[in-house]
Amino acid sequence: MSATVRATVRGAAAVVGVAESRLGVVPDTGPLALQAEAAHAALAEAGLTIRDVDGLFTAFHLGAAHMPTVVLGEYLGIRPRYSDSTIIGGASFEAHVAHAAAAIRAGLCTTALITYGSTQRSDRSRDLFGIWGSKDPAREFDAPHGLPLQIGAYALAAARHMAEFGTTREDLARVAVAARVWAMRNPRAYRREPLTMEEALAAPLVCDPFSKHDCCLVTDGGGAVVVTSVERARDLAKPPVVLLGAAEHHTHFSIAQMDDLTRTGASVTGPAALAMAGLGIGDVDVVQVYDSFTLTVLLALEDLGFCAKGEGGAFFAANGSGPEARLPINTSGGGLAYCHPGMFGLFLIVEAVRQLRGEAEGRQVADPEVALVHGIGGSLSSHATLVLGTELA
Amino acid sequence: MRWSEAIVPTTANAGFWEGLAAHELRAAWCPACARWSFYPRAACPHCGALGPELRAVRGTGRVYAVTTVRRSPFEDLGEAPYDVALVDLDEGLRVMGRLLEATAGSVPIGSSVEVAFVEAAPGKPWYGFVPRRGEGAR
Numbered sequence: 001m002s003a004t005v006r007a008t009v010r011g012a013a014a015v016v017g018v019a020e021s022r023l024g025v026v027p028d029t030g031p032l033a034l035q036a037e038a039a040h041a042a043l044a045e046a047g048l049t050i051r052d053v054d055g056l057f058t059a060f061h062l063g064a065a066h067m068p069t070v071v072l073g074e075y076l077g078i079r080p081r082y083s084d085s086t087i088i089g090g091a092s093f094e095a096h097v098a099h100a101a102a103a104i105r106a107g108l109c110t111t112a113l114i115t116y117g118s119t120q121r122s123d124r125s126r127d128l129f130g131i132w133g134s135k136d137p138a139r140e141f142d143a144p145h146g147l148p149l150q151i152g153a154y155a156l157a158a159a160r161h162m163a164e165f166g167t168t169r170e171d172l173a174r175v176a177v178a179a180r181v182w183a184m185r186n187p188r189a190y191r192r193e194p195l196t197m198e199e200a201l202a203a204p205l206v207c208d209p210f211s212k213h214d215c216c217l218v219t220d221g222g223g224a225v226v227v228t229s230v231e232r233a234r235d236l237a238k239p240p241v242v243l244l245g246a247a248e249h250h251t252h253f254s255i256a257q258m259d260d261l262t263r264t265g266a267s268v269t270g271p272a273a274l275a276m277a278g279l280g281i282g283d284v285d286v287v288q289v290y291d292s293f294t295l296t297v298l299l300a301l302e303d304l305g306f307c308a309k310g311e312g313g314a315f316f317a318a319n320g321s322g323p324e325a326r327l328p329i330n331t332s333g334g335g336l337a338y339c340h341p342g343m344f345g346l347f348l349i350v351e352a353v354r355q356l357r358g359e360a361e362g363r364q365v366a367d368p369e370v371a372l373v374h375g376i377g378g379s380l381s382s383h384a385t386l387v388l389g390t391e392l393a
Numbered sequence: 394m395r396w397s398e399a400i401v402p403t404t405a406n407a408g409f410w411e412g413l414a415a416h417e418l419r420a421a422w423c424p425a426c427a428r429w430s431f432y433p434r435a436a437c438p439h440c441g442a443l444g445p446e447l448r449a450v451r452g453t454g455r456v457y458a459v460t461t462v463r464r465s466p467f468e469d470l471g472e473a474p475y476d477v478a479l480v481d482l483d484e485g486l487r488v489m490g491r492l493l494e495a496t497a498g499s500v501p502i503g504s505s506v507e508v509a510f511v512e513a514a515p516g517k518p519w520y521g522f523v524p525r526r527g528e529g530a531r
Contacts, residue, residue: 028404033435040436040443050441077438135403141432144399144519145491147477148466155460156479163458163502208461208498256479256489261458 013101013112017046027122030135031060032075034117039076048111055082055100055109059092060117063136067253070382072115074253075137081249081268082109083382092116138254148207150292151215153255153379155207158295160261162209164310167298169209171313173200175294176213176336178321183333185322185363190219191337214294216335216344223346225353241353244370245277245387255379262310263303265383266374270304273372273385281305284387285368286355287327288348290376291334300374301329304385328365331355345375349386356390369393396467397514408447409433413518416510418452420486421445429486452508453525454482461497473497480506480522493521500524 019041021034035058043049056069056078068085072078082103086095093114100112119135147153161167177197183189195213203211233240247269252258274281281304289300298312306327307315319326330336332351335344352371354360370393373386402410409432412419421433425442429450437445459478465471474497481487492500493509500506505525513519 028407029435030403030405033405036434036436037443040441043441050436075434075438076436077441135405137432139399140401140403140406142489144396144513145477145489145521146396146399146462146465146467146470146475147460147489148462148464152460152462152477156458156477159460159502160458204463205461206463208463254489256487261479 007105009098009101009105012105013097015097017042017044017048019045021117025121026119029122030119031062031117032072032135032137034119035060035072035115036076038117039113039115043113050076050078050113052111053078053113054080055084055103055112056080057084057086057093057096057100057112057114058116059085059087059096060115063139067378067382070250070378071137071253073250074257074381078113079249079251079265080109081247081272082112083248083250142254142256147255150379151207151210154293154295155210156255157258157261157299157380158209158214158293161295161299161310161312164262165313167295167310167313169201170197171298171316172209172214172294173197174313174316174321175291175297176200178316178325179291179330179334179336179338181322182331182363183337186331186333186338187361189333189338190217191333210293213336216292216340217337219339219341221339221341221347223350225346225349239357240391241356241371241388242391242393243386244279244389244393245273245275246385247272247276248382248384250377250382253378253381258380261380262299264299264376264380266300266303266376266385269383269385270372270374273387274305277370277387277389279370279387279393283370283393284327284372286331286352286365286371287329287374288332288334288352288371289330289374290344290348291330291336292340292344292376294336296376296380297329297334299380300376304372304374323363323365328355328368331360331363331365343377345377345384348373348375349388352386352388356388394467395469397517399467400513400517400519402517406433410518412447412449413510413520417449418488418508418520419447419449420482420484420488422448429484431486431488450482450484450486450508452482454480454506456500456502456504456506456522457481457487459492459500459502476500478506478522491521492523494523 021037096114180195200213249265249268332338420431423437423445426440476492506522507525
């Protein structure tokens with residue numbers, strides 16, 4: 001038996017509250033309500049409230065809600081800085097305790113709430129997915145208004161940004177044009193022909209103020225990332241790309257539940273990740289930010305701290321595009337021009353790593369040491385920032 | 394999918410759906426912290442207290458954000474473009490709503506609106522907003 005003592009999660013955390021909701025046959029309610037009941041009681045037992053919770057863990061099925069902690073967080077009014085929707089069936093919650101302990105030991109959260117709920121009996125189904133969509137708040141309260149998702153949600157945000165800050169369709173189109181400039185240099189990009197401002201502005205609107213050029217691609221595709229310790233990485237084939245900083249946060253699920261459509265959770269995660277890395281925004285050599293829509297890039301640049309709130313359009317215009325740009329942004333061509341198989345976030349990491357290793361064929365930025373990667377999910381709902389660096393950073 | 398098929402009342406929210414049928418838009422009011430929230434939940438999302446009360450709102454407010462939908466997810470709303478807005482109600486909460494009886498693009502951000510009730514199909518009450526006329530209108 002090895003004599004090596006390693007810091008595991010032994011002693012890293014303690015359980016301070018436990019509760020159930022009503023059990024048995026509980027008609028006229030739903031999984032979220034039962035989780036709210038149980039959460040309230042477990043927190044009360046510990047002398048805590050939802051205001052104390054900064055880590056949220058759950059595994060449940062609810063219609064089309066494929067982001068359990070984001071939907072649960074919206075329902076409970078919890079906006080965590082650590083979020084874990086690991087679903088591995090009935091073992092999920094034991095895994096959540098271990099994950100929570102690791103997060104607490106690492107200082108990534110202080111107070112973790114782990115929940116579960118189901119009304120499978122009253123819903124008359126052994127299928128854990130229940131009746132499709134019937135108890136999902138977005139399905140019941142949003143869907144009948146006829147807003148297409150996600151384009152409608154981001155279009156509402158764009159309308160607000162234009163009204164508050166004077167952002168124009170040209171400001172948005174510039175992001176689409178720039179995506180092609182990088183995509184033309186990426187042998188794996190899907191759309192490699194240039195796009196002019198005139199073409200972008202002439203395209204018919206789909207959901208005002210967006211035309212198809214404001215929207216990410218719909219492609220197939222997959223990706224993978226392998227992570228080890230830095231020590232182990234040095235023994236492996238490629239130069240290590242080191243994790244220097246990380247932060248996550250979600251505030252709502254539905255766009256109707258977002259406090260301010262022009263201010264996203266990136267304003268929390270960007271500064272937090274950079275602070276963890278001990279770096280400033282000026283230390284960032286290359287940026288990969290989720291470009292689900294053109295607006296998303298401008299919002300992220302503002303909230304991450306590259307420019308002031310409302311200045312995203314002016315910043316992007318002054319920055320230039322392609323290899324001439326002051327700050328290289330979305331060097332793969334992004335979701336707008338490279339690929340977008342549904343959730344693009346993993347590909348942001350792949351591109352950042354290739355840039356830091358000097359492997360970005362045709363589009364390599366000169367000697368970058370620090371990359372900032374920012375993923376966004378839902379309707380501007382969830383945000384996660386990574387700061388990655390070469391060993392020189 | 395047809396619009397009426399998207400209207401799926403649940404018994405968990407029976408009070409909300411009874412309200413719509415009675416031409417009332419009901420939201421949740423928390424006696425513990427005296428704040429409104431929407432959609433209704435088992436606990437208040439502001440303070441966590443159980444049992445917020447379902448109460449009718451006046452239904453008047455202002456457009457906070459609006460977009461024109463030109464490709465509807467519903468096959469029976471696909472002909473003409475329509476606007477969907479986020480409306481800040483006078484009570485201090487925000488709800489989504491389609492702008493009914495209004496030409497697309499004619500109800501900009503800041504417009505005064507009021508709730509209007511419709512029936513998408515028998516037993517399928519729903520609501521939207523119309524420009525506010527008369528007293529209090531912009």
